Amino acid sequence: MTLIIFNKPFDVLSQFTDQGTAGSARRTLSDFIDIPHVYPAGRLDRDSEGLMLLTDDGRLQNRISDPKFKTPKCYLAQVEGDISDEALDRLRSGVMLKDGMTLPAKAEPIDDPSLWDRDPPIRVRKSVPDAWLKLTITEGRNRQVRRMTAAVGLPTLRLIRWSVGPWSLDGLDLGEWKKVDA
Numbered sequence: 001m002t003l004i005i006f007n008k009p010f011d012v013l014s015q016f017t018d019q020g021t022a023g024s025a026r027r028t029l030s031d032f033i034d035i036p037h038v039y040p041a042g043r044l045d046r047d048s049e050g051l052m053l054l055t056d057d058g059r060l061q062n063r064i065s066d067p068k069f070k071t072p073k074c075y076l077a078q079v080e081g082d083i084s085d086e087a088l089d090r091l092r093s094g095v096m097l098k099d100g101m102t103l104p105a106k107a108e109p110i111d112d113p114s115l116w117d118r119d120p121p122i123r124v125r126k127s128v129p130d131a132w133l134k135l136t137i138t139e140g141r142n143r144q145v146r147r148m149t150a151a152v153g154l155p156t157l158r159l160i161r162w163s164v165g166p167w168s169l170d171g172l173d174l175g176e177w178k179k180v181d182a
Helices: 058-065 085-093 144-151
Strands: 003-008 049-055 073-080 106-110 130-137 156-164 177-179
Touching: 049 058, 073 144, 085 106, 085 144, 130 144, 144 156
Parallel strands: 049 156
Antiparallel strands: 003 049, 003 177, 073 130, 073 156, 106 130
16 A cells, blocks of 8 residues: 655646646646556645645545545645634634535644745735634535635635644655655
């Protein structure tokens, strides 16, 4: 069995081929990973960065990505605005989204994590402060973290998945991958 952790850069599709329009030159996992027969265990949006897990084991892939297993996923979100206690309380108790109430998240403000630079950089508005939030969820709805932060008045400027279950980006540079134990 193979398990790979990959630090996906911004603007990379979380698949090995681009099914987009003809002539598009979007980067995919195949631009970084050259191991045959491994597949992503879950998705990470093109405009998000961070940890992706890839495996050749269907059972492991299912255990990681199926919401019924409630695998914790930790995200670092740079948000627009000041993080209020009210916003944290709402995230911690669940947020009503168009597709229903989310499960409670672990949410805490953090200092700037001093990560790699994003290319292209986020938009900065001098008149609006930004802050960092650490969020851990056990669901995996489409664009869930971005929708949750927006619902509490903190639009996400940058989103990095830091860990999934016991696996994290610790010691892994942007665009790098390595084999790990399952």
